[in-house]
Amino acid sequence: MRQERERLREENERLKRQLEEAQRASKRQAAPFSRGRRKADPQRPGRKSGAAYGRRYGKAIPEHVDQVIAVPAPVRCECGGKLKVESIKSQYQQEIVRKTIWRRFDIPICRCQLCHKRVQGRDPRQTSDALGAAAVQLGPDALALAVQMNKGLGIPHADVAAVLKDSFQLQVNRSTICRAVERVARRGEATWHALRDAARRSMVNAIDETGWNVEAQLRWLWVVVSEQVTFCDILPGRGFEQAAALLGPDYDGWLTHDGWAVYYKFLRAGHQSCIAHLLRRCRDMAAVASASAARFPLQVKALLEKGLALRDRYNQGELSRHGLWTATGRLEAQLDRLLVRPVRDSANRRLKNHLWRERSYLFTFLYCPGLDATNNAAERALRPLVVARKNWGGNRTAKGARAQAVLTSILQTARQQGKNPLDRLIALLVGKDPAKILDLVPPTREIPQDSSPGPPPRKVRARDPLELVALYAVPKAVDGTQVSVQP
Secondary structure: OHHHHHHHHHHHHHHHHHHHHHHHHHOOOOOOOOOOOOOOOOOOOOOOOHHHHOOOOOOOOOOOOOOOOOOOOOOEOOOOOEOOOOOOOOOOOOOOOOOOOOOOOOOOEEEOOOOOOEEEOOOOOOOOOOOHHHOOOOOHHHHHHHHHHHHHOOOOHHHHHHHHHHHHOOOOOHHHHHHHHHHHHHHHHHHHHHHHHHHHHOOEEEEEEEEEEEOOEEEEEEEEEOOOOEEEEEEOOOOHHHHHHHHOOOOOOEEEEOOOHHHHHOOOOEEEEOHHHHHHHHHHHHHHOOOOOOHHHHHHHHHHHHHHHHHHHHHOOOOOHHHHHHHHHHHHHHHHHHHOOOOOOHHHHHHHHHHHHHHHHOOHHHHOOOOOOOOHHHHHHHHHHHHHHHHHOEEOOHHHHHHHHHHHHHHHHHHHOOOOHHHHHHHHHOOOOOOOOOOOOOOOOOOOOOOOOOOOOOOOOOOOHHHHHHHOOOOEOOOOOEOOOOO
8 A cells, every 4th residue: 555655645746737738838938849758868069070061061152143343452451461363262142123114004905896895915924904093013933932931831821921121122912912823723713623632533532621710610621732733622521521622422432530430431442540749649658658558559669660660671672572561461460469358447458448449550551562651641731731720820710710611722733733833823924814724733543453353442431551452453552562462
């Protein structure tokens, strides 16, 4: 009893310290840099000296120089002696030119002699056909920069107007920025729908969702990330109906996600539950549990890390495909033996029940080499939006939410493909075609089908990744190598 009382006292003190730290952390205005205890022997910041410096890089000398400045030589040395010029060395500087110009478009107003319809000309650099009281407009470069700062960088409308005024002497109201965002979003809806269709055609998608405010009401921001496309939408719920609105209810590719039960309603899809979420959960549980209770999450963590190590060995050529699958079967058997053992701690029971539900989808990335073991791609796509949500909270109208989804999809897809997002926004603003589709939509590729006869696709919930591979006759793995699997 004395030992038990001492253990409970220590646990009570530990929980009090954790509660105090959590209460202090909630009052901080920004996240601290420290992750906990300071290291006993931290490394010095910055580059190392000597051979440990690493590879040295330098910017290439430009081929074309716009301005040459002759630097005057100093008159005398510090000691008072005369100076003699021995050589001239060059230094290069890359600078921006802050210059605002005014354009005037002399637009011909015509009248059709047949139907008497009024017709006016338009230059590709015009962003609007408005005349009269609205004849003074912003150019496509200025509007695209404003939209990029608001939707691409998460800067509020008023701050965008302040940047344009301070940097380029453009007197712009925040309402002008808001209307510009909506105008570009309307022109980008055709591309947005095409990106959704491209995501539905993709063989592999990472999917995730997070809370979002629209008109002070809770909505959900969904994101789907494939190899070349990022598609976002803001919907009123986080159920299967909303998920199916993105990918279609009959999506039959591969999904990586965080294990949310809704995703498993894609009955024809293969699934990979995020290993990183489980590793983080095991680490957090072991940090606050007693020594005996921490044993179970640490054992689960070791098995999951062993699976990641098998993946790395296969990618490095140390394991064959058959050897990888054999080792995966042994790993699953170890996990099964661990899950059938009784556990007493309530948190461990919850983790155990969750692992039983996820059992069939933990090691799909080992049966299908090249499939990501985590949904980190979707998490990275959500991170800028979460930062923007902290800045200005969400959208005030449904129209603003639609603009947010359209422009976020276009901007993130452009970055994903290594294309300049600003140029794509300018391309949306110039020209008359409101249904223009940008060059962000990947071409449709025909997936070759296996010539061998097989069973027709059935709408069943596959419990085994190998069953999915054989059932839908996928001829190639994610990494492009041939797959030959029997159910």
